[in-house]
Amino acid sequence: MVFDLSFIWAGLIAFGVLAYVLLDGFDLGIGILFPFLKDRQERHLAMNTIAPVWDGNETWLVLGGGGLFAVFPLAYAIVMPALYPLIIAMLLGLVFRGVAFEFVHRTARMQGFWEIGFWGGSLVATLAQGMALGALVQGITIEGRAYAGGNWDWFTPFSVLTAVALLVGYALLGATWLILKTEGETLQRAQRFARPLALAFLVAIAAVSLATPFLHPQYLERWFGWPSGLYSAIVPVLLALAVWQLWSGLFHGHPMRPFLATVGIFVISFAGLGVSFYPNLVPPGLTIVEAAAPDASLKFLLVGAVVLIPVILAYTAFSYWVFRGKVKHSDGYH
Amino acid sequence: MFNDFAAIDLARFQFAFTVSAHIIFPAFTIGLASFLAVLNALWLWRRDEVYLRLFDYWKTIFAVTFGMGVVSGIVMSYQFGTNWSVFSDRAGPVIGPLMGYEVLSAFFLEAGFLGIMLFGRQRVGERLHMAATAIVAVGTLFSAFWILSANSWMQTPAGYGINELGQFVPEDWWAIIFNPSFPYRLVHMVLAAYLTTAFVVGAVGAWHLLRTPESRGAAIMFSMAMWMALIVTPIQIFAGDAHGLNTLAHQPAKIAAIEGHYESYPEGRVPLILFGLPDDDAGEMRYAVEIPLLGSLILTHDLDTPMQGLDAFPEDERPPSALIFWTFRIMVAVGFAMLGLGLWAAFARWRGRLDTSPWLHRAAVLMGPTGFLAVLCGWITTEVGRQPYTVYGLLRTTDSVAPLQAEAVATSLIAFIVVYFFVFGFGTLYVLRLMSKRPKDRVDIEEIGPTRSSGITPVAASPSAPHATAKE
């Protein structure tokens, strides 16, 4: 294989999307769990655990979209119209979720409304993302250089399944994040949430994994063929390992391990998707190489990415470090 | 009800609506971020608590506005794909990396240090907090740099080639980034953001001076804002003039439409049409009120250079004059009104009456929102004047649109309108409410303990109690 810039970029975009899923995943998870918390005080505490970092987390979504526009414009131009209603729903959900951080503190009368907005916005954004994932895995109809399917192609049993899976997964990320960031009663409640969520997430992953190989012959070949199936077999093994970590972490009341293990599960599932996708960027027919922008574009932005992404990671880590530790009721960030 | 023709109009309207909603927030946050950095620096330097109070006062307003800027901006970064997918495919290789740099060098910077700026003073110490505040301000400027470069390239494309797929291919990045209209647009927009902020800050200061003349915080705000008005407005008018000359060189049809000249002037001696009713269909200006020769003086700085009117361009290459004739005039009128207020305030200051001139204060309150008006009018002039192209002279708007059904766009358009008016309407209300609170001159001692750090108040103490800051 020729050393190709577009593969580096596919890796970087994948990294950006993964970072988004993990980081905004626990933010959205908090939003999903919102109505199940005890009272307003506890809900605001949960919100405060993410108040200083949510904006940075969401920026990875901009990198995903903007990055795709920059380096795989054709994929961007095909996927966005194909998933049009989902993208719009996600954006509107994120509007409500994002403004809620400030708005709930600016009004007494409508506080409840913006709390519902925070929950509903998180829910809608999550479901839209999950469905978008399902629709993408299923494949997108292309003719020439444009989307050629219908308005509703994205709505199938499979995309509903992936939406539910992501919903449960984000909720689990949120619960384990609360285990990490809170104490006392809230911590215990989060632990109580985490166990059934972990189970449900595993069931959902299993269901998606079983359904995926049968969507396209290519997926089936990739997972069960010979010898590629051998590599693919590593994924389930790693998954089992992460699940075991999650269980024992929850069981022993470990603060950090359940969260990290959930992150691990996400990373592995994501890698599994990568196995299915490769070498396509938009299955079934658009490959990474075909979708890539001219080399001049890839090179120009790569220079910046190589320098800036490590810097971004460093100051993001710094920001997390500044706001480390358990969040208490007394130090609300407002 | 909707046909093929409607889909593109709906997409255009949706883009115009969402981006107009978005630009309102950057126009304010770019200036406010710099203002906050200055206030914080003054606090560290002079150790006068009034600056810390002012910082906290505007910080909360900043946080609310910034939040709205972020969520409306994320919508924008996906709109290129959802509504203008053909444009994305064709122009993506050039525009995309510019916006990619915006994400990498600006958005992450702003978002990464925003938390520290808002909540971190006690945690990281004054110095790092100052650094974070300055970094957020720089981030907003980087953001303006890249997005305006992208937009300017669409106005005055340079440094590109076209490949066999019809895509624009970058050939010279330096020429692309620093395309001919970019320096003008960047300067004009950043100054516009500073002016917008200055007039909002000035209006808030004036409002409180009218009600509580003894408030030091209000007096400081007002004074700082009026310095900005005095110094920056003339620069802005000068920059605007230079921008116009640049546009005349690169987009003569746009200038003809802005000035309402349907006919060419082969001998120069162009009048300035002050007012009139442009009629695009008939191709003439009705009820024109003209000043002879002034058009030539402003546009070519001499009397005899010939000037093209819209009739010099094929009919399908003419931008509509009806709208931008007016938006341009509103912008310019606002500019001169701003200059007038700046001069008035300078005069009052010279007489030692800056804080005690109620009519000046009333005028400043009235001028508060005009920055936004000028910014929106300016952008409409720029963007509608670029029609019928998205990439000027090369890619038509009708060829840029995504293969969407009108129903889908119509539905999303209605959703955007309802949600934006609702959410940003309330957001604006909250911002106004914060502004109506009186700035405090001193720090309450019990407010700066380790747990209740400055600007940080605890979450609701009991489930039923409304939040501390929500009471007013």
Ligand code: HDD
């Ligand atoms: C002159 C300045 C300017 C202009 C013309 C635009 N923006 Fe903007 N944008 C900003 C200046 C800005 C900013 C100052 O950086 C913001 C405003 C408030 C904020 O939160 O950051 C921002 C936020 C913002 C965000 C959220 C960033 C984050 O997550 O922190 C996105 C994705 C965009 N914008 C995208 C766009 C697009 C696609 C535009 C063009 C159509 C656009 N902006 C026009």
Ligand code: HEM
């Ligand atoms: C932020 C301030 C901006 C405002 C208020 C603004 C306003 C507008 C308006 C009113 C239109 C509709 C024009 C018409 O269809 O007649 C438009 C179109 C458009 N603008 Fe802008 N714009 C802004 C910034 C930008 C930037 C920074 C870019 C690109 C980097 C951009 C790209 C476009 C595109 C692709 C269209 C759609 C195609 C078209 O109708 O020309 N705009 N904008």
Ligand code: HEM
């Ligand atoms: C009074 C003198 C002014 C003049 C002569 C002037 C001139 C111009 C011109 C010619 C354009 C169109 C550029 C193009 O061809 O695309 C423009 C755009 C614009 N103007 Fe002004 N302007 C003035 C005042 C202002 C003021 C006071 C503000 C805001 C506070 C403002 C904000 C804008 C913005 C945001 C744009 C669109 C972005 C851009 O193209 O730079 N202008 N102005």
